[in-house]
Amino acid sequence: MPTSTRPGEWVDPASGLGLGLDDVQSGTFNMTIPTDRYTCPAYATREREAIWKRTWQIVGRVEDLPKPGDWKKYEILDQSFVIVRGNDDVLRGFVNACRHRGNALCTTETGNAKRGFLCQYHLWSYDLDGRLKGMLRENLAGPIDKTENSLIQASVDTFAGFIFLNPDPEASALQDYFGEEVVSLLEPYNIEMFTTVMDVTEAIECNWKVVMDAFEEGYHINGIHPQLLQVLHINPQTARYRFFEKHSAAMAPFEVVGAGVQDQVAGILALPETFPGTVAVIPRFQELIAPYQDADGNVTFPDGVTARTLLQQATREVLTGMGLDVSGLTDSQMVDNQGWVLFPNYFMTVRAGECHVIMARPHPDGDPNRCIWHVASYMYLPQEFRDAVRAEAIVVDTPGSHKYFEALQQDYEQMPRQQKGLRNDGLNHMTLVKEEVVIAHFHSVVDRFMSDAAHR
Structure with missing residues (x-):
């Protein structure tokens, strides 16, 4: 092949x-x-x-959680999860439920918990890595093993700037879920x-x-x-x-x-109405077709030149001129x-x-x-x-x-x-x-x- x-x-x-x-x-x-x-x-x-x-599901962008303690909630059907950036800069996912009596820890969509999570029901608290760190009147709580009462984990990983969560804590790695070909085909876009x-x-x-x-x-x-x-x-x-x-x-x-x-050129010039991302490219496209236009605006291309090839050229030149890497495309x-x-x-x-x-x-x-x-x-x-x-x-x-x-x-x-x-x-x-x-x-x-x- x-x-x-x-x-x-x-x-x-x-x-x-x-x-x-x-x-x-x-x-x-x-x-x-x-x-x-x-x-x-x-x-x-x-x-x-x-x-x-x-399965692995997108819950947001990496840029949504830039600082330690930044978290966001993700819900699928009746299941609720929270994804948080730890003090070690690692993103982790947990079932959104206190290990004491199941109270939801996070009720809004996003927030910051730089000191960790605190259950508002009975004031149990957790570190950003999910470990149980404190309980109300801990000296009277009885034989509670903190190591066995950490928040329940969900799998979290990132690709192309997206945060993915899998409710299964034993899920296979995200890149294995995609496969090497999918990853290699998408990487040159620099979506991250x-x-x-x-x-x-x-x-x-x-x-x-x-x-x-x-x-x-x-x-x-x-x-x-x-x-x-x-x-x-x-x-x-x-x-x-x-x-x-x-x-x-x-x-x-x-x-x-x-x-x-003429119809091809007119269609390209109308692109911004449906594809706003083309706004920056159209002026360069107009410059490229200008040598092929007569005084009345009619366009005639020689062999090997089309509206499509000029739009390709304009797009590459504009993005490269902005300092963006499209060399792999x-x-x-x-x-x-x-x-x-x-x-x-x-x-x-x-x-x-x-x-x-x-x-x-x-x-x-x-x-x-x-x-x-x-x-x-x-x-x-x-x-x-x-x-x-x-x-x-x-x-x-x-x-x-x-x-x-x-x-x-x-x-x-x-x-x-x-x-x-x-x-x-x-x-x-x-x-x-x-x-x-x-x-x-x-x-x-x-x-x-x-x-x-x-x-x-």
Whole structure:
């Protein structure tokens, strides 16, 4: 098998590393998905044990907890955890419950406990490493072994600037969960250097897997996002895929196949309306196309020059000029979003300089027809600009009160409509088309986790 000089070259058919749609043989994945997994309370209960108590889940960014004692709460269904930075600078995770009588230690979303955690019920106290250090009227407490009453641990690790938690204290290492290939393919983006520029959490009326499915295919763009057809055409013949044991990546070239030069240029100039991260690149792109424009603004390119190649050049020049390292990325990665699914609930589109993340987890009340979706955007910026653009987390309490950028708003409005249809008793399965192969792979992983749990 040929080797790539840069990890991102897997999208080149000549590399032999990625798959085209025609390379995915019929029967590789089940394309018929039962609908009860979206609506059945009993299925959701089984998911709690099979998936949510055994997988690595993102709880935030490393930059969220910069100082010793900084902590944040993470809740999945009825389980509550707290992640804290210790005095030794290590991030640790604990079950959010006092070992005395189970009182929740942390009731707000974030805080700082530089002197450790204090249970407000009976004033038991814990160090930042979870050790029980004090009890009210300890001399009268009886034979309490402090070493056996430390906070209960959960596994915590970091990758790409994200903090991950696994409720299982015996979980395999995060990098083993991803696998070496996933890690090596994502590392050149330098996502650990990105800054949060949008962070919104909201309850939504659909199952968490409806959210995941919605962002795992481009088949719906013509129906839901027609404005994107100016700049993006999902061509099944040029899309490329990588499937791993639990995760996947997909890429469709960022271009309109068959469109005239004028339409391609106009589409790129309109990019900031949907992709704000392109604002800084557009002026350089305009400079690069200027030599090919006549007095009336009409553009004619010679052989070997396209709007796409000039956008690639502009992106690399602008980011490099800002002192940002994009040397490990290919020209394709300058403009082409790669869609990554990290099981169970993380979807990310990433290209040079920015990424957009969708996460979904079950609603705390356990209703399979509801979930919590978390949308966030991150940008690669020089250190001196990061504090100025860093966004505070927003929790939306009133449904529909927050307006997302156009494409995301369209998805937000669509997903509850699908959930309403899935609740019909007469509909017992969904039928996927081949372009939705990433959804099929995702559900094959769901099936495997559910089956493994059933046989434990």
